[in-house]
Amino acid sequence: MMIAPVDPAGEYRVLATEIDDAVRGVLSSGQFVAGAEVAAFERELADYVDTAHVVGVGNGTDALEIALAACGVECGDSVAVPAFTFAATVEAVVRVGATPLLIDIVDSDFAIDVRALAERLAKGAKVKAVIPVHLYGHPADMEALLELRERYGLTVIEDAAQSHGARCRIAGESRRVGGLGDAACFSFYPTKNLGAAGDGGAIATSNAEIAARARLIANHGDASKYEHVLADGRNSRLDAIQAAILRIKLRRLDEWNDARRRIAGSYTANLAPAAVGLPKVRAGAESVYHQFAVRVSERDRTQAVLRELGVAAGVHYPRAIHQQPGFARFAESGESYPCAERAAAEILCLPIYPLMTDETREAVERALVQALEQG
Ligand SMILES: Cc1ncc(COP(=O)(O)O)c(C=O)c1O
CATH class of the missing domain: 3.40.640.10 (Type I PLP-dependent aspartate aminotransferase-like (Major domain))
Incomplete structure (x- = not known):
């Protein structure tokens, strides 16, 4: 599954x-x-x-x-x-x-x-x-x-x-x-x-x-x-x-955001030794982890292996705005957007949702480590 x-x-x-x-x-x-x-x-x-x-x-x-x-x-x-x-x-x-x-x-x-x-x-x-x-x-x-x-x-x-x-x-x-x-x-x-x-x-x-x-x-x-x-x-x-x-859901929002933060905390601790860039939180900020976005050098290959291992990880988003055909005209000549391009090339969003079980999270962690090792 x-x-x-x-x-x-x-x-x-x-x-x-x-x-x-x-x-x-x-x-x-x-x-x-x-x-x-x-x-x-x-x-x-x-x-x-x-x-x-x-x-x-x-x-x-x-x-x-x-x-x-x-x-x-x-x-x-x-x-x-x-x-x-x-x-x-x-x-x-x-x-x-x-x-x-x-x-x-x-x-x-x-x-x-x-x-x-x-x-x-x-x-x-x-x-x-x-x-x-x-x-x-x-x-x-x-x-x-x-x-x-x-x-x-x-x-x-x-x-x-x-x-x-x-x-x-x-x-x-x-x-x-x-x-x-x-x-x-x-x-x-x-x-x-x-x-x-x-x-x-x-x-x-x-x-x-x-x-x-x-x-x-x-x-x-x-x-x-x-x-x-x-x-x-x-x-x-x-x-x-x-x-x-x-x-009804607004009444659950804080509890469910806390659950997302707990999952993100476990991902962060357990994936620290892996060859991925983990999300950072600015001092004084509290993320609600709509996505848990890691950076991976061979992103497309890692995503494909994860899929073979039964994990659907997302790419939000595969192109920066100026790399989209509809928006390319807004790139100014002489300007470059290296961080946006790097994000588009490296980002991989691991499954995260408030009701995710520890077993599911651990299965994602194991699959990611395996996918990285295969690289
Ligand atoms: C950053 C951002 N802005 C705007 C929107 C647009 O919202 P909607 O899909 O409800 O039109 C989205 C939705 O995906 C979003 O992620």
């Missing part, structure tokens, strides 16, 4: 009674879009990430696009993004008509290199906004980025799609990601740390104007019944069934 990288069905199994009741409740209420469940989830997520507002939307990609528009990013603006992330981060920038400014990442945490961005700004680059991505559940260096925000008046939109519950230290205080910039975007794709039973997303912000604009954009620009105050509104709403399920 193949060891899967994730286990959304297992999460359902342990919560089945609660989820079934909640779904039946929504179905019998007849309120399938928006309504009480969505409002309650928005309130609970806002409390969790410590923001004044949360706006539920259709998915994480929409959350990014709507947040950018709600923050006033528009045609002709430049938005700094990491050169290594899921495509959605960059797609959203392009979809609002802005231009992505690719910035290399840092080897140690796979997040945007804030120093490289600072150099670009110091040389006069006109940047309206920046999207730090807390990749694999590890927070980007928000403390350094918030300093740049002050100095250059940047708009900061966190891409927190992979990092529900992660923390970092800002001015000596441990803070959850999602409430650190002007707005933050979450995905509830089923395999995320907080995963729905379908697509879902949210924008968190403490700025009432950004929240109101985001809500307007996501609901056809409809200010009150059929008074459409925007021409470029759209439909991107969170379903009530997803909200009801997310409310």
Whole structure:
């Protein structure tokens, strides 16, 4: 039997009674879009990430696009993004008509290199906004980025799609990601740390104007019944069934993130002698290990041997952004992105999910050691 990288069905199994009741409740209420469940989830997520507002939307990609528009990013603006992330981060920038400014990442945490961005700004680059991505559940260096925000008046939109519950230290205080910039975007794709039973997303912000604009954009620009105050509104709403399920799973999030951290701790201890680069955690940060991403020199071969040994390890992602055909035009001449390219060539994500047993984890460790020895 193949060891899967994730286990959304297992999460359902342990919560089945609660989820079934909640779904039946929504179905019998007849309120399938928006309504009480969505409002309650928005309130609970806002409390969790410590923001004044949360706006539920259709998915994480929409959350990014709507947040950018709600923050006033528009045609002709430049938005700094990491050169290594899921495509959605960059797609959203392009979809609002802005231009992505690719910035290399840092080897140690796979997040945007804030120093490289600072150099670009110091040389006069006109940047309206920046999207730090807390990749694999590890927070980007928000403390350094918030300093740049002050100095250059940047708009900061966190891409927190992979990092529900992660923390970092800002001015000596441990803070959850999602409430650190002007707005933050979450995905509830089923395999995320907080995963729905379908697509879902949210924008968190403490700025009432950004929240109101985001809500307007996501609901056809409809200010009150059929008074459409925007021409470029759209439909991107969170379903009530997803909200009801997310409310149940949000109550488990900290416990399940702790379980991910325990598994990551065991992987780190047991794989220390192996020829792999292990993930590092920045001082003051708490990763929620959406992925446990190791670096392996012969990655594709190791992944293939692992598969033969019954372990499905993932490659997130096999290409840096500028190596994608659709985004290659955003690579600037004279710029290089060596850390992003290295990550794309070396990264291998081992199975990790909150309900993973010790036996399964040990089987992954044994298989990885064997795969490396065969190399
Ligand atoms: C870093 C990142 N940003 C954005 C998204 C987009 O989220 P969604 O799939 O819900 O549209 C994802 C989802 O995989 C992601 O990993």
